């Protein structure tokens with residue numbers, strides 16, 4: 001049996017909606033994107049929703065809207081997909097990594113608080129949070145604290161970060177909060193929707209996500225000025241009132257096309273169904289794997305009032321060779337991927353900031369022991385059965 005790593009969950013009505021756009025003259029910036037944005041405003045209760053071409057471009061626009069620029073510091077997590085840190089580098093800001101909670105893989109709010117307080121203290125207390133190199137103190141007059149501007153937490157694998165203490169730290173120290181909910185559309189934190197908790201939130205729609213538009217994402221915010229700035233930047237920096245070739249700001253082409261928006265609009269009408277199907281597949285895995293020796297199934301935090309399954313990631317106990325197990329699964333038609341590889345140890349990060357193994361031990365431990373199994377809402381129970389049986393055999397042979 002060959003099982004795909006992930007598959008989009010699409011209907012003929014959704015395929016027809018995309019085809020219908022292709023029979024109109026408006027393939028970009030038409031009525032579909034407006035309708036798609038309206039759905040997100042209604043769904044989240046946020047005042048503004050801005051459809052964009054990817055999660056990365058959405059996060060980048062939030063970084064610009066937050067006024068983050070050369071040499072600014074932003075506290076974020078090394079246990080994420082690289083895009084959440086890269087968007088800071090795009091603006092020549094410095095990601096300040098802090099380690100994560102072992103149970104969820106989400107950024108540790110007590111470390112964030114400590115880092116924030118230390119970075120805001122004048123003197124040498126800040127140093128332990130700074131990278132070994134690639135950090136310029138040129139912007140720091142000796143009697144001023146470092147230019148710490150924002151927090152960028154990530155809702156990892158569809159489970160919200162512990163946002164309340166993060167928001168409290170942000171309020172106390174006057175920091176903006178960009179919530180990377182690219183993996184968490186539909187998740188809830190203490191009954192509140194993931195993505196709506198900070199100043200800006202971003203949901204992404206790559207084909208392995210809860211809903212898909214092919215490529216695409218949605219930014220939400222209640223900040224009117226930021227929303228209109230991000231709309232302008234999305235469209236080559238054209239502010240309201242600008243003409244076709246007048247550009248008030250340095251902008252980008254981060255537009256979401258009409259075909260993608262039409263697909264997303266219809267997918268959103270099925271969000272509950274899509275989330276429930278993913279929950280069912282996660283339950284099938286849990287039933288079969290929770291008792292298997294050597295393996296830990298995903299752990300949910302008490303704050304997670306609803307998990308929105310993005311991927312299904314298991315952890316192997318120390319002593320079990322994750323990569324050997326993944327290779328054995330691969331030989332039997334089951335793709336499986338390490339998830340995540342720590343950002344601070346990516347070659348370009350090491351080169352620039354001088355990070356070393358051991359800098360963020362929990363992230364590194366999770367990076368070594370975690371494996372994402374095939375996952376999507378269209379999986380059959382027989383596929384999950386097969387994967388779990390093979391995993392059982394491989395682990396038993398290894399133990």
Ligand SMILES: Cc1ncc(COP(=O)(O)O)c(C=O)c1O
Nearest residue numbers: 054055056081083084182183204
């Ligand atoms: C946590 C996180 N942030 C950002 C992104 C970037 O989204 P995109 O691939 O749509 O650019 C992803 C994508 O998988 C992600 O998982």
